[in-house]
Amino acid sequence: MRKRRTAYLSGLLALTVLSGCGSSGHSSKPSASPTAAVSWKFTTLDLGIPDKVLKAPVTGKVPDDKTLHVGVTLKVSDEAWKKFGHGKSPAQRAGDVGKDLGITDAQLQKVQAYLNQAHIQAKTSKTRTSVTFDVKAGQAAKLLRTSFVTHKLNGRTYFTPDPNHPPQIPEQIKPYILAVTGLESYSVAPKARALGASAPGRALPTRAGRCIQRFPQKFASSQRVAAAYGFNQLWGQGWRGENMTVNLVEMDGYDRNDVANYVACTGAHIQLGNVNLGATEPAVGAEATLDIQMLAGLAPNLRIVDYQEDPELLNSGNGADSWAALNNALQRIIDDNADKKRPGSIVSISMGGPEGFLSQPIMQAIDQSLRILTATEQMSVFISSGDCGAFADRQYGSLDVSFPASSPYAVSVGGTRLDLAPNGARTGEVVWSDRSSLSRCENQWGSGGGVSKVFQRPSYQQAPGADNRYAASGGRQVPDISAAAINLPIYFRGNWVSSGGTSAAAPIWAAGMALVNQGLLARAHIFCYGPDTFYHALSAGAANRPYTDVVAGNNLYYPATAGFDLSTGLGSPNLPAFFNTLAANPG
Template sequence: MRKRRAACLSVVLALTVLSGCGSSGSSSKPSASPTAAATWKYTTLDLGIPDKVLKAPVTGRVPDGQTLHVGVTLKVSDEAWKKYGHGKSPSQTAGDVGKELGVSDQTIQKFQAYLNSAHIQAKTSKTRTNVTFDVKAGQAAQLLRTSFVTHRLNGRTYFTPDPNHPPQIPEALKPYILAVTGLESYSMAPKSRGPLGAALPGRALPARAARCIQRFPQRFASHDRVAAAYGYNQLWNQGWHGENMTVNLVEMDGYDRNDVANYVACTGSHIQLSNVNLGATEPAVGAEATLDIQMLAGLAPNLRIVDYQEDPALLNTGNGADSWAALNNALQRIIDNNYDLSKNPAGSIVSISMGGPEGYLSPSIMQAIDQNLRILTVAERMTVFISSGDCGAFGDRTYGSLDVSFPSTSPYVVAVGGTRLGFAPNGTRTQETVWSDRSNLSRCENQWGSGGGVSKVHQRETFQQAPGVDNRYSTTGGREVPDVSAVAIDLPIYYRGRWVSSGGTSAAAPIWAAGMALVNQGLLARAHVFCFGPDTLYHALSVAGANKPYTDVVAGNNLYYPATAGFDLSTGMGSPNLPALFNTLVANPG
C-alpha cells in the first residue's frame, strides 16, 4: 500500500510536471532490422486468463481474417513513480519527464522490430507507456506462435489463445510488458447509463425549436434544485461557474448538438464543448453522452468540456475486449493530449460513466486501465470520477451474485454511487436516500440502483479512512466503493427534441465532476492551489472539524448493503456539501 499523497498542489509547481514529455505518438517504422527476430529466444506470455475460462470446451477456431485490436501496456518503473513523490512536483526538469515515465527509445525500437517481422505497424503513445495496433488473427497467431480458438461457458461464446499452445514472445521484451489486451474476448463489455424514464409532458418539437420548462414537477431533480441542494449555487455566487476549468468525458456514443443547445439555452449555460473523435464515422446519438454533457452544463455553466468519442459499434461486436480497448485508448488519448501541463489549465478532471463486473474481466484489461488511470491521477494531477454501476450490489447483473464494477474499484479514481433526492413543493430539498429499485429483479438493465461493495481485485488503500470504512463487510481488506454519491434518479435532460427523465450513477459522476471543477476554480483563485485524486476527499473529511463536506445518507440500501451513519457501501461518505468541502480544502489543502 502507498502512503496517502498530499491532497493539493501549488499551481506553480503543477505547471512543470509533464512539460515536453515523450515522443510524437505517431506510427513509425522500426530502425532495428526485422531479421533480428529470427535470433530471439522466446518465452510464454501469461495473459492471466482464469483456468475455468481456458478449460471450457473448445467449439471452433477464430477466422484468420478477423481483426484484433491489440494494446501492449509497458511498465512504468517504481523508480519513475518515486519521482512524483506523494503530491509533489518531480525533481527533474520539465523536458525529461517523458523519458523517466516511459520506456527508452531503444526499447520501443525493439518492439517495433518484433512487430515489423509480421508486417505490423504500431502506434506508440507520447509517454511511451502504450503500443497499440490492429492485426488479423492469422497474423497474430503466427507472431505469437499460437492459434486462436473459441470456447463456450455459462451461455457465452468467446475466444482465447489455444490453451495447449500459449502465446510466445521474445524474452528480451517480456520485462517491459505490464499487460497485453485484445487477445481474448471473455471479458464482459462495459455498460453505462441507467434507463430513460418516461417523457415529461409535452410533444416532441422540431430539432431547432427550444422548449423550456419553467418549473419541473416536484419529484424531478432539475439543475437548479440540485445546485441548491448541494450548494453549487453558493460557489456560483462567488463568481465561479467553471471558467478556465476542463472536464474530459469518455463516451461510447454521440449526441445531438441541437439537444445540447436547447438544454444550454434553457439553463443559461455557456459551456465550451469540443469533440475528439477516436474512430466513429457517424457517432450514434445516445443518451449517455447527452446526459453527461447536460449534467456538467447545468452545474458548471461556463465549463470547458472535451468529449472523447469512441466508436459505439465496438459495443456490438460480441467481443467485450474491443470495448475495453476503446476505453483504454480514450484514456491514453487524454494522457497524450495533456502531457504538457504548461499548456493546459491546472485542476482538470475526467468523468467516466461506464464499467463492468470485476468477476468477468481479465487481469490484463484491469492492469492496463489501472496504469493509465494512475498516470492521469499521479502524473497529470487530475481527479477521475467513475460511476459505481447501476446494478446495486450485484455488478454482474445477476441478483444474489455480489460483484463490483471496474474501473470504479481502481485505487486511482473516485467511485460515485447514486441517491434519490426528495423535494418540497417549493423545490427545496427534504431528504436523501439510497437509489434502488426492487420492482424487477429478474435481470438488471441498469435500474437496480447504486453500485457498491468490496473489491476482490484491489486492496484497500491507506488513504481510505473514514468512520464506517471498517465494517462487517470489510473483512477481506479489499477496496470499498463507492467513495461518495450524488442524485441518480429523476434528472431531466433534453433528448431527441423533448424533455425526458434520466439518471443512474452515470449522472452522479459528472455531477461530482462539475462540483470538483468549481472547488478547484475557487482554490486557484483564493490560494493558488488545486486538489486532485481520491485521497483528497478522504483528507477533507479527516480535517473538516466543524465543517461537513458531505451530507451523510443514512436511509435505504442498494439491494444488499444498507446506508449507515458514516461511510457505507451504498453511498460512501455521502453526497456533496460543496461550500463546506471548499472551506475545508482552502484551510487545509494537505
C-alpha cells in the same frame, strides 16, 4: 497515495461545438534496426484468463483474416512513479513526461524490433507506456507461436489463444510488459449507465419555447441540485467553471440541438469540443447527452472535451475490443495533456463492467492509465459505481463490483435520491435503489457498491465506518462518494425526459470539483486531486462537514449507515464546506 496540489499563476462565454479527429502517438513503421537480428529466447505470456474459460469446450478456429485490436501496456518502474505526485506542481515536472515515466529508448526499440519482424505498424503513446496495433489473427498467431480457437461456456461464444499452446514472447521484452489485451474475447463489454432517457412514457410537459419554467416536485432540476449541494454558493463567488476542463469518455454521440436547447434553457455558456476516436457520426445516445447536460447545468461556463469511441464496439460481440477502445481514449487524454498545463482538469467516466467477467490484463491496462492520469496528469477521475446495486454482473444475489470504479485511482461515485418539497427545496436524501423487478438488472437496481476482489484497500481509505464487517477481505471498498441519480431532467431527442443513474452522479461531482478547484486556484494558487482528497477532506473538515451523510436505504444488499458505507461512500456534496476545508487545509 497522498493528496496532491499545484501552483497556477493565471472565458468560455458561448456554446461552441468544435471538432477533432485522428489518433495520437508515434507511428512505428517496419524498418531495419540494429536489434532486428537479435536471437530471441521465448517464454510464456500469461494473459490471466481464468482456467474455466480456457478449459471450456473448443468449438472451432478463429479465421486467419479476423482483425485483432491489440494493446500492449508497458510497465512503469517504481522509481519513475516516485518522481510524480506528492505535492509537486506541474511547473516542477520535467518537460518530457515520456522519458520520465515510460520505458527507455533501448527498451522501446526491442519491442518495436519484435513487432517489425511481423510487419506490424504500431503506435506508441507519448508517455511510452502503451503500444497499440491492429493485426490479423493468423499473423498474430505466428508472432506469438500459438493459434486462436473459439469456445462456448454458459451460452457465450468467445475466443482465446489455444490452451494447449499458450502465447510466447521473447524473454528480452517480457520485463517491460505489464499486460496485453485484445487476444481474447471472453471479457464482457463495458455498459453505459444512463437510466430511463429512452423509456416510453417518461416525457415531461414542455412549454415556453422548449423550456420548462418549473419542473414538477419530484424532479431534481439543475437549479434544485445546485441549491441542495451548494453549487449556487460557489456561483455566488463568481466561480462557474471558467478556464476549467472536464474530459468525458463516451461510446455514443449526442444531438447538438439537444445540448444547445439545454444550454439556452439553463443559461449555460459551455465550450464543447469533440475528439472522435471511432465512428464518423456516432449514434445519438442518452449517455453522452446526460453527461454533458449535468456538467452544463452545474458548471455553466465549463470547457468540456468529449472523447467519443465507436459505439459499434459495444455491439461487436467482443468485449475486449470495447475495453481496448476505452483505454485508448484514456491514453489519448494522457497524450493530449502531456505537454499542456490545465491545472485542476478532471475526467468523468460513466461506464464499467463486473470484475468477475473481466480478464486481468484489461484491468491492469486501464488501472495503469488511471494511475497516470492521477499521478502525472494530476487529475481527479470520477467513475460511476454502477446501476445494479451490489450485483454488478446483473444477476441478483451474485455480489460483484464494477470496474474501473473499483480501481484505487478512481473516485468511485454512487447514487442517491433527493427528496424534494413542493417548492423544490430539499427535504432529505436516501440511497437510490429499486426492487420492483429483480429478474435481471437493466441499470435500474440502484447505487453500485461493495468490496473489490481484485484491488486491495488503499491506504487512504480511512474514515468512520470504513472498518465495517465487510472489510475483513481487505479489498478496496466502493463507492467513495455519491450524488443524485434519479429523476434528473435532460433534453433528449427533442423532449424533456427523466434520466439518471450513477451516470449522472459522476458528472455532478466532476462539475463540483471543477468549481472547487477554480476557487482554490483563485484564492490560493493550488488545486486538489485524486481519490485521497475526499478522505483527507473528511478528516480535516471538523465542524465543516464536507459531505451530507446518507443514512437511509440500501443498494439491495449493503445498508446506508452513519459514516462511510458501501451504498453511498462518504456521502453527497456539501460543496461550500468541502471548498472551505480544502482552502484551509489542502494537505
